[in-house]
């Protein structure tokens with residue numbers, strides 16, 4: 001081993017020593033950590049943090065490292081880089097097909113699989129995530145110019161217009177204002193959140209256009225009911241993502257069969273298997289189907305997502321969401337469902 005190798009090895013050792021002494025939740029922010037004659041120099045990414053959170057981060061690093069015998073002095077340099085998080089959009093061409101319900105339940109299921117997930121309610125005009133995630137009473141706060149996401153009771157952070165302005169007010173916003181609102185939410189202090197799910201409004205309006213320009217998702221999930229009309233609309237929504245080079249992760253069939261609560265008979269008010277055939281014709285992966293059940297609707301209204309059920313996949317209303325969340329998890333891991 002020559003001198004260069006020697007010094008490289010000792011630099012790496014120092015870096016490992018310093019990194020290990022830091023709290024786990026901030027390790028991902030550390031760009032570099034050096035030790036020179038008793039002085040620890042840490043460079044950390046803090047572009048997503050407001051003033052107070054930056055101060056806290058600095059203190060955390062100082063306190064953690066000043067306890068080490070090798071360290072006499074700690075210097076912290078915070079840089080403005082923002083950690084890149086994965087963004088997945090949930091869209092449809094038609095309204096009312098279950099985007100918001102799916103977004104909530106996928107987020108909860110992924111969080112239960114150990115992922116750090118945030119939900120962005122992109123529906124600036126008709127937000128529903130505050131109700132679905134039981135955060136209706138919470139008002140979003142800010143740290144400097146950064147919004148602070150709200151912790152839902154289900155291990156998922158979230159931000160929605162429903163937590164930002166009084167009901168009804170947001171409805172007046174159009175065009176660029178709507179896009180700006182979405183940017184502010186994406187740019188919030190998401191902390192260690194690694195994955196953001198955006199619940200989009202229906203169609204291809206202002207929010208979608210601004211999202212494609214400023215916060216292009218890494219992938220998109222499309223939702224449709226088995227009705228012909230919803231399918232055609234899904235194709236149109238898919239075009240938006242394709243034109244913007246956003247990979248379509250797959251298509252979900254919602255409200256695909258109705259289980260009668262009295263006799264258990266399954267009827268298919270919107271037809272059967274249509275979305276899967278359609279997905280295969282368009283060469284888009286089919287992610288799964290979610291039956292129409294009374295429980296799913298009531299759970300949405302009550303802010304108790306089926307995916308949060310204690311019974312996990314043994315709960316028949318949770319299972320379809322968990323199956324789709326697993327496909328999404330595979331896609332996140334290796335780009336294939």
Ligand SMILES: Nc1ncnc2c1ncn2[C@@H]1O[C@H](COP(=O)(O)OP(=O)(O)OP(=O)(O)O)[C@@H](O)[C@H]1O
Pocket residue numbers: 092094095096097098099100101102123126128200201202254255290291292293294296297298300301
């Ligand atoms: N699988 C399902 N079973 C029963 N009800 C469902 C199911 N999926 C969605 N719903 C209900 O259908 C309604 C519309 O669902 P949701 O709000 O999720 O759709 P959306 O596509 O987000 O609508 P919008 O376009 O208005 O944003 C809600 O009342 C919801 O509870």
Ligand SMILES: [Mg+2]
Pocket residue numbers: 099100101123128199200201
């Ligand atoms: Mg919705």
